[in-house]
Amino acid sequence: MRLLAAFAMLLAIAGTPTSASAHAALISVEPASGSILASAPKAVELRFNEAVTPGAIQLIDGAGRARDDARVTTSGEAITVAMPADLPKGTAVVSYRVISQDGHPVAGSVIFSIGAPTATQPRANADGRLSAVIWLSRIGLYLGLFVGVGGVFFGRWIAWSMAGMDVPRAALLLGLPSAAVSLGVLGLDLLGLPLAAIVTAAPWTIAFATSAGLASIVAIAAMLLALMALSRVWYARALAVVAFIGVGLSLAMTGHAATASPEVLTRPAVFVHGLAVAFWIGALTPLAALLTKPTPAVLPLLNRFSRIAVPVVAALALTGLVLAIIQLEKPAALVETTYGLILSVKLVLVLFLLALAALNRYRLTPALVKDRGVATVLKRSILLECATALGIFAVVAGWRFTPPPRTMVAETPLAIHIHTDKAMFQVLVSPGKAGVDDFVLQLMTGEATPLQAKEASLTLSLPERGIEPMERDAELGPDGYWHVRKVELPFAGRWHVRIDALVTDFEKITLEDDLEVAPP
The missing domain is CATH 2.60.40.1930 (Macroglobulin (MG2) domain)
Known part of the structure; x- marks a missing residue:
């Protein structure tokens, strides 16, 4: 009963709405970007659709010099950049990098000219390796949460055995440093710093101040508890279920989907979606290991897992549909936006995964009763499910670099x-x-x-x-x-x-x- 009460409390926390609009978008600039002014403005005001936190604001003047004497102040949804008094004539660039309330950076540049325009341009990011590290660390985090924690939960609560735990253990050992690196590179991205600056305090400080900071702590705690649940302590099953709940909670605390409005719907949807993924994907590698040398106990286990998996997959599909509708807003966004294209690829892979799961559930598992040789075919099918799941993780990690269509402010003519x-x-x-x-x-x-x-x-x-x-x-x-x-x-x-x-x-x-x- 205590575990059920804790579960209900955590779900309530995950579903508590906040005032955030979820992902910031610039809605107005004064003076207008592209303006040609007779004299230098006293300030540049950036107004967003929600309150934001300045990450990195840089002024490049008409002479091409980076200035560090522009004062930045915030007031609600507005950021004001006070211009220095000695701003020379020419084209000036104000590059901004702010943090939206879902913990993601929003970047852009405002260009205005004093007198005749010049060829001043925003400075490019000097370290192109950062995006690759962000992507890889997210994949590692997904493996730790879904394969690692999900695998331990399967062993303790479905298989009632710790056989086949080598891959989940390795996933946890990969997921822990990946969670830490993921938080550090988020800070670098928020501040526009190169990869080498990860050893400094600034990126970690700002990353911990976002919603992703607490979510990372919960994810790390979940993976540590799952590692402890691999041992033979008497409370291992309790550790496994708390770690399992931590997977959904960490995902529901931050990110585009969780912070979308209405949060009373989206946060619980992400929570349930994450648990369903962990249950399904976490079971695959232990099942494949058990099928290497099948025993009489394997068939009852497969049947037990299949029965539970049916409603779990239904919950996965329903919550995924709800989140997709909220994020896309219209079907055309599936092909008209980068976010939609990533979702389209994910859907294709998920449909393939569902086809394999149906094959395993309705053809191969019943055939195992009459022919133990089917175990090899079933194992190969499950390994193909594992490879497909890894492909889904790799695709979904790309969402980190593109906002969902619902956050894209329509351009006013x-x-x-x-x-x-x-x-x-x-x-x-x-x-x-x-x-x-x-x-x-x-x-x-x-x-x-x-x-x-x-x-x-x-x-x-x-x-x-x-x-x-x-x-x-x-x-x-x-x-x-x-x-x-x-x-x-x-x-x-x-x-x-x-x-x-x-x-x-x-x-x-x-x-x-x-x-x-x-x-x-």
């Missing part, structure tokens, strides 16, 4: 309003960045009624970059607006916009204004 006593023109530019853009022109009279025009054209120029006026004819769409599609804007900056509307054969209305186009 760039808009300008040109107004005279005679006419009003509304111009929408999507996405409003250097590259290929679509223009939508709404033509109205001075009284804000639709302006009937026979023809309309759009003329764009960027004098500061030597781009002379280029004219494009607009087409009247069924929505009543004039459209100019796939306009190539090669540079960011203040583009001059001229719209000509031919009202009659003898009357043409021309309105002009400037448009700030952001960098790509």
